[in-house]
């Protein structure tokens with residue numbers, strides 16, 4: 001802590017310092033760093049309460065008016081048409097319908113994405129050696145991490161688009177439909 | 182000591198403890214998996230069914246045996262028994278009498294009347310079940326699945 | 341001056357034995373209020389003003405956790421009325437609609453689950469764009485990814501439980517995809533389903549995973565996650 005304070009406030013040897021004023025406050029400001037803290041109670045607790053109540057309230061309203069679906073009893077002999085995965089997997093289902101090798105979109109792509117997500121904090125670091133700086137240039141794109149942002153944004157957008165297509169724009173026999181028709 | 186490298190007694194004991202711990206942990210993990218491994222079940226009911234007499238089927242007709250998940254088709258020379266389970270991801274396909282093709286509701290695959298893929302993702306044609314003709318009756322063995330690369334007239338069971 | 345009823349309660353021996361801090365009128369008492377309370381003491385006594393900005397975190401992690409709690413409460417209530425067997429599961433779900441508040445309970449559970457998938461994903465997106473995964477927070481990001489996986493696993497195992505057409509075919513297709521895993525595929529599918537096809541064994545397995553195993557693991561990971569947020573110096577600063 002001492003060191004930090006020195007950085008912020010460097011004593012100039014050519015000046016003298018003295019107590020000039022006593023400031024009013026509600027508590028001693030020991031170790032008050034320049035980052036400007038604030039009491040959790042009440043500031044944070046109020047935010048927490050409002051946020052929790054709002055979310056619970058919205059959830060209640062939704063649950064009052066929207067019923068969770070319950071289709072017919074499971075029947076191993078008849079597949080409903082269209083047979084859809086839960087919405088968070090319709091993106092993968094959409095990808096699966098393009099290829100005759102379900103391993104690729106079903107296993108390999110999700111696995112690679114997860115491994116990549118795990119590795120993000122370990123590859124986005126300050127480069128130390130020549131090799132890591134080359135690595136950084138390919139996968140991160142410098143201090144502003146341009147490449148990483150492009151990759152991540154396209155991952156998020158891709159997931160969004162394929163999920164939307166799969167869950168809204170696919171009808172009987174997985175044919176393309178327009179949901180508003 | 183004779184060896185060039187020696188390890189101290191303390192080290193050795195340390196390794197021994199680590200080894201013992203690893204064995205115990207490994208045993209626990211393997212044991213849990215073995216415990217959870219599914220028991221072999223007795224086959225559920227009959228795997229063999231009698232679809233009917235030869236003359237019950239007209240040439241060119243495809244009949245869906247829902248309960249048995251089987252389609253039976255009579256061709257010029259004989260019969261084919263298809264499994265209704267899509268070779269892609271196991272949905273149940275339907276026979277479209279209008280367009281004369283099989284359709285899968287899950288990823289939109291279609292198959293021609295011989296079970297070959299017309300469009301869509303399945304990696305192989307519809308699988309066949311073993312079919313025998315005994316005393317003018319069709320006997321289908323749904324326990325014996327025949328996977329195939331493409332349709333071949335030799336797959337037809339002659340009448 | 342006569343003491344009001346509220347003040348009498350606040351000053352009573354019983355109240356003071358539970359909440360040791362009196363009316364928090366000084367900063368010291370405000371701090372004590374935070375760290376003398378079991379539930380509040382996971383929060384720091386003082387926070388960075390910046391970390392409280394709604395537009396920095398969008399409260400997404402907190403909302404995910406709130407939804408998780410709602411899911412636990414409604415889920416435990418649903419367990420009183422649900423039987424994990426293929427003869428009864430579906431009809432239990434149907435009967436639920438006839439029970440007082442049964443339908444809304446099921447709706448709450450369902451929509452909170454969907455909401456949690458959304459908020460956890462968006463939380464990851466926000467952490468990425470604020471670059472909050474940088475040292476010393478790398479490991480918390482890793483725990484976060486595990487939490488994302490577990491959230492999806494929770495939703496997916498819960499999907500089978502109503503035993504309706506959607507459930508049956510969703511799980512059939514999903515586990516058939518698993519069976520395409522090179523080398524081990526068929527064994528993985530067999531192990532997950534407990535049989536060759538989706539049936540009673542699969543329902544029981546998914547039930548235990550959904551109601552006990554995954555929530556427990558997720559809760560432990562969340563505890564570590566929150567603890568790490570504080571150990572790594574609170575909410576990350578601006579870029």
Ligand code: HEM
Pocket residue numbers: 397398399400401402403404405408460461463464467470472473477480481482483484485487488491562565569574575576
């Ligand atoms: C069950 C799921 C999760 C819960 C309940 C949860 C909860 C939280 C909470 C309450 C915070 C405090 C800040 C905030 O609200 O944004 C937080 C921070 C954080 N979370 Fe999560 N989280 C979850 C999943 C994830 C995921 C999927 C990731 C990323 C892969 C992640 C990475 C992080 C990181 C790195 C921080 C520190 C952020 C900072 O200091 O700015 N968490 N989490």
Ligand code: FES
Pocket residue numbers: 267268269270271272285286287288289290301302303
């Ligand atoms: S399951 Fe038939 S096309 Fe995918």
